[in-house]
Amino acid sequence: MNRMPLLIFGVFLTFAAAWLGLVAYPYLTLGRLQPVTDESSGDVSPPPLSGLAVAGQKIYAANGCVSCHSQQVRPAYLTSDIAKKLGPRRTVARDYLRDQPAFTGSLRIGQDLANYGLRAPALSDIHRHLYDAQAVVPGSIMPSYRFLYTMRKISGQPSNEALTGLSGPHAPAPGFEVVPSEDADGLAAYLLSLKRDYALPEAPQEITE
Amino acid sequence: MTASAQPPIPEKVDASLRLPVLIFFGWAACWLVLGTFLCAVAGLKLVWPGFLDGPAFLTYGRIAPAAVNALVYGWASSAGFGIVLWLLARLGRTPLSYAVLPVAAAIFWNLGVFLGVLAILAGYSRSVFLLEFPGFVSAILFVAYLFIAVWGIFLFHRRAPGSVFVSAWYLLAALLWFPWLYFTGNALLVWGHPVSGSAQAPIASWFASGIISLWLAPVALAGAFYLIPQILGRRLVSYNLSLLGFWSFALFAAWTGMAQLIGGPVPAWMVSTGVVASILLFIPVLVTSINLLGSMRGSFGALNWSPSLLFTVAGAGSFLLVYIEGALLALPGVNAVFNFSDVLLGQGALVLFGFVSMSFFGAIYYIVPRLTGQAWPCDCLIRWHFWLFTIAVGVGFLCLTFGGIAQGFALSDPGVEFASSVAFATPFRFMGALCAIALLVGSKCFAGLFFRSVLSIFEPSAKPSAPGVIV
Amino acid sequence: MSTPNSQQPPEEGFRESQRASQADVTELHAAPEREHVSLWLIVLIMGLMFFGGMFLWANSGGFQSDIYNTDKISWSGAGAGGPAAAPDPMVVGKRVFTQNCAVCHQASGLGVAGQFPPLVGSEWPLSVGWHGDNHLVEIVLNGLQGVVTVKGQPYNNAMAPWGTVLKDDQIAAVLTYVRNEWGNKAPPIPKEFVAKIREQTKGRTDPWTQKELQAIGRELVGEAVAAPAPETPAPAPAAKPGA
Numbered sequence: 001m002n003r004m005p006l007l008i009f010g011v012f013l014t015f016a017a018a019w020l021g022l023v024a025y026p027y028l029t030l031g032r033l034q035p036v037t038d039e040s041s042g043d044v045s046p047p048p049l050s051g052l053a054v055a056g057q058k059i060y061a062a063n064g065c066v067s068c069h070s071q072q073v074r075p076a077y078l079t080s081d082i083a084k085k086l087g088p089r090r091t092v093a094r095d096y097l098r099d100q101p102a103f104t105g106s107l108r109i110g111q112d113l114a115n116y117g118l119r120a121p122a123l124s125d126i127h128r129h130l131y132d133a134q135a136v137v138p139g140s141i142m143p144s145y146r147f148l149y150t151m152r153k154i155s156g157q158p159s160n161e162a163l164t165g166l167s168g169p170h171a172p173a174p175g176f177e178v179v180p181s182e183d184a185d186g187l188a189a190y191l192l193s194l195k196r197d198y199a200l201p202e203a204p205q206e207i208t209e
Numbered sequence: 210m211t212a213s214a215q216p217p218i219p220e221k222v223d224a225s226l227r228l229p230v231l232i233f234f235g236w237a238a239c240w241l242v243l244g245t246f247l248c249a250v251a252g253l254k255l256v257w258p259g260f261l262d263g264p265a266f267l268t269y270g271r272i273a274p275a276a277v278n279a280l281v282y283g284w285a286s287s288a289g290f291g292i293v294l295w296l297l298a299r300l301g302r303t304p305l306s307y308a309v310l311p312v313a314a315a316i317f318w319n320l321g322v323f324l325g326v327l328a329i330l331a332g333y334s335r336s337v338f339l340l341e342f343p344g345f346v347s348a349i350l351f352v353a354y355l356f357i358a359v360w361g362i363f364l365f366h367r368r369a370p371g372s373v374f375v376s377a378w379y380l381l382a383a384l385l386w387f388p389w390l391y392f393t394g395n396a397l398l399v400w401g402h403p404v405s406g407s408a409q410a411p412i413a414s415w416f417a418s419g420i421i422s423l424w425l426a427p428v429a430l431a432g433a434f435y436l437i438p439q440i441l442g443r444r445l446v447s448y449n450l451s452l453l454g455f456w457s458f459a460l461f462a463a464w465t466g467m468a469q470l471i472g473g474p475v476p477a478w479m480v481s482t483g484v485v486a487s488i489l490l491f492i493p494v495l496v497t498s499i500n501l502l503g504s505m506r507g508s509f510g511a512l513n514w515s516p517s518l519l520f521t522v523a524g525a526g527s528f529l530l531v532y533i534e535g536a537l538l539a540l541p542g543v544n545a546v547f548n549f550s551d552v553l554l555g556q557g558a559l560v561l562f563g564f565v566s567m568s569f570f571g572a573i574y575y576i577v578p579r580l581t582g583q584a585w586p587c588d589c590l591i592r593w594h595f596w597l598f599t600i601a602v603g604v605g606f607l608c609l610t611f612g613g614i615a616q617g618f619a620l621s622d623p624g625v626e627f628a629s630s631v632a633f634a635t636p637f638r639f640m641g642a643l644c645a646i647a648l649l650v651g652s653k654c655f656a657g658l659f660f661r662s663v664l665s666i667f668e669p670s671a672k673p674s675a676p677g678v679i680v
Numbered sequence: 681m682s683t684p685n686s687q688q689p690p691e692e693g694f695r696e697s698q699r700a701s702q703a704d705v706t707e708l709h710a711a712p713e714r715e716h717v718s719l720w721l722i723v724l725i726m727g728l729m730f731f732g733g734m735f736l737w738a739n740s741g742g743f744q745s746d747i748y749n750t751d752k753i754s755w756s757g758a759g760a761g762g763p764a765a766a767p768d769p770m771v772v773g774k775r776v777f778t779q780n781c782a783v784c785h786q787a788s789g790l791g792v793a794g795q796f797p798p799l800v801g802s803e804w805p806l807s808v809g810w811h812g813d814n815h816l817v818e819i820v821l822n823g824l825q826g827v828v829t830v831k832g833q834p835y836n837n838a839m840a841p842w843g844t845v846l847k848d849d850q851i852a853a854v855l856t857y858v859r860n861e862w863g864n865k866a867p868p869i870p871k872e873f874v875a876k877i878r879e880q881t882k883g884r885t886d887p888w889t890q891k892e893l894q895a896i897g898r899e900l901v902g903e904a905v906a907a908p909a910p911e912t913p914a915p916a917p918a919a920k921p922g923a
Contacts (some may be wrong), residue, residue, distance in 0.1 A: 021482065061335065074471075094407050100406055143658070147265040
């Protein structure tokens with residue numbers, strides 16, 4: 001095969017085939033998906049995110065949470081994701097409509113978060129977990145995100161937003177409190193917004209509860 | 210090339226390539242050390258989450274992508290550029306002209322990678338695998354790449370008449386695929402207004418698998434196809450097998466990314482295509498391995514005296530193993546259990562450190578003495594380098610794979626808590642972290658060797674360390 | 681050129697740099713020898729491609745963009761999986777009632793004495809006596825005016841038509857809600873029934889009167905039309921002046 005044009009043509013063709021199938025096709029079909037409005041109830045699926053949650057999404061991206069946490073629920077005929085209560089149904093492309101970028105993830109070093117908002121504890125628990133996960137869950141390998149929080153001296157009354165019940169090596173000394181920054185509030189709001197339980201035409205519920 | 214009447218073309222070619230290729234390799238060696246250092250830190254953090262936590266730039270979620278990007282775009286791509294230019298020039302017997310522009314491209318590329326790694330650590334990661342660099346960085350990288358690619362294609366275009374060797378096919382393919390891949394990935398996922406989130410999963414998977422299979426793998430294979438026959442002085446097993454291997458690889462390799470998304474948010478046909486492509490990729494892998502490793506028949510003794518052959522053969526063996534594992538992991542039943550587990554980490558380590566890195570080491574160990582005119586200063590460091598890497602990659606791969614298997618079973622058992630999967634995987638991750646430290650030491654051996662060899666050019670009494678002929 | 685296996689003196693270490701480079705690769709491969717490819721390799725390749733093609737055919741969901749589960753082979757163009765779960769009519773009906781009906785009939789369904797008739801225990805929504813399910817739908821579609829008797833009490837008001845505002849499934853849901861809330865108990869109204877009545881009364885523009893409705897036969901969901909109810913005399917208590 002000694003002629004450059006033949007080689008280039010073949011190289012171009014093979015790549016173009018995959019490009020058409022794996023890039024152009026999703027761009028034209030999946031990329032043009034719109035939210036679905038339920039006529040009876042008026043609900044929009046997937047629901048729009050609050051401004052705080054959008055800011056939290058950026059924090060999620062900046063700190064590489066996707067390096068450990070996936071956000072995919074695989075179907076019941078294939079895996080036990082749904083049996084393990086990761087979600088009421090599998091995730092489909094439209095579920096990531098509001099995400100920029102889509103945090104599908106490829107590793108479960110940490111739990112899958114696709115439907116974290118459905119099983120999330122109270123906001124204060126989420127903050128405690130983010131602040132020092134190893135103090136809350138023994139054996140957890142989640143790093144501490146205390147750089148998203150501010151430790152400061154209590155002036156007068158403890159603040160309403162101060163974290164309570166902190167233990168472990170990073171708990172505040174007496175007279176000090178830990179307060180979430182805007183980034184921490186946003187991240188918590190984003191985590192609470194992670195719910196993919198609404199029905200979609202292409203994704204029927206797989207468990208009815 | 211000891212025929213008397215012919216002009217010393219290899220020397221002229223090598224002289225024209227000396228500056229750009231050595232600069233590429235020099236940066237690559239630095240990135241290898243930095244990248245393996247970050248890898249070791251990340252590995253230790255997986256086992257001891259309290260290790261070096263505190264400041265934002267040291268959190269695992271920033272160190273891990275920084276490590277991967279430093280290794281893929283810093284070490285592997287930079288070394289790859291040097292190998293591409295040298296191989297195309299050597300195969301075509303054309304010297305490189307206007308070398309200052311590839312030199313500038315080398316500096317800009319690596320400055321871009323430096324800025325990108327800093328940006329990731331500073332919290333500006335775009336959070337898409339292998340597209341974490343911010344938009345302005347990838348724009349710099351793309352422009353720098355264009356200079357290198359144009360020079361490479363120019364070298365191919367001005368080649369001496371004669372048949373085109375296999376390596377040149379792979380190199381040309383890589384040079385043409387990478388910009389298309391990189392531009393598409395960035396245009397749709399990073400620059401300006403990225404595409405809607407619903408379309409991102411397949412495009413991101415396509416890109417990530419493309420960087421490995423359509424950019425780094427062809428360059429590594431090109432090196433292997435050149436070095437094994439060249440060092441042994443014999444033909445490859447079969448020209449037809451080379452042809453078959455190349456075209457079937459080109460056909461199937463781009464589709465394999467979808468096998469990572471089995472059960473994921475992509476239409477069923479894309480997943481099935483990825484599965485079929487991953488399994489059919491076994492064809493070119495088998496054919497190429499027969500071609501490369503079969504060419505070694507009867508000459509395994511040559512591994513004793515040729516470091517480049519040693520590394521290249523290790524790389525070729527890893528190639529076979531990586532893609533066999535890829536085919537196995539693409540089977541839906543297997544994927545259902547082991548997707549998302551450390552098995553993928555092990556596979557990534559084998560690809561990057563086993564296949565790509567070892568193949569590139571083989572090429573670099575061959576090329577550098579021909580550019581500097583000096584033999585490698587210290588044999589024992591080469592052995593240290595080889596054995597550290599081989600053992601680290603082997604043990605690390607096995608540990609992460611076994612840990613991943615245990616983790617995978619725990620993850621897919623509805624009766625087992627998530628915390629158990631972490632507990633199963635942790636001791637294997639510890640071994641993996643130790644292997645990453647071994648890789649760091651091996652990388653330092655390599656970097657030390659490289660810079661000693663390069664600096665020896667400038668020594669006034671440039672004595673060849675052994676009465677040898679380096680041609 | 682020198683054979684690759686030529687024995688070097690047994691020296692330690694790598695001595696690659698001391699060997700003259702072997703014949704150039706391109707020279708070695710200059711002569712195009714087309715070695716034959718072994719048969720078993722061709723058979724293996726053919727077999728792999730065949731099974732790959734079969735797998736792809738069987739697991740691609742018709743190559744459609746909205747089919748995500750590979751175990752559903754749908755070549756007919758139908759959507760993925762089964763239909764989405766239908767929304768609960770009581771939930772939807774309550775929402776429609778609260779937004780549209782409660783302003784007059786009240787959230788308690790008791791209405792306002794003398795002004796708006798009650799729905800709780802009323803024969804109109806429960807289809808008791810001459811009242812049929814079709815009358816109920818007709819009232820919602822086109823409205824009601826004039827004197828009406830509800831639970832023995834007269835009311836003289838006007839109910840607005842909702843046929844252009846509410847869709848069939850919304851009307852079905854709100855009627856189902858009214859018939860099953862506050863202690864009411866009656867079969868639900870399906871949206872197909874609403875569609876049928878809407879079709880039957882297509883040309884109607886004016887609101888109904890009680891007399892007109894009585895002239896229309898009683899029709900229940902799933903039953904045939906009954907004979908029109910006989911004329912009934914006006915209710916005994918004097919009609920209070922409408923408010």
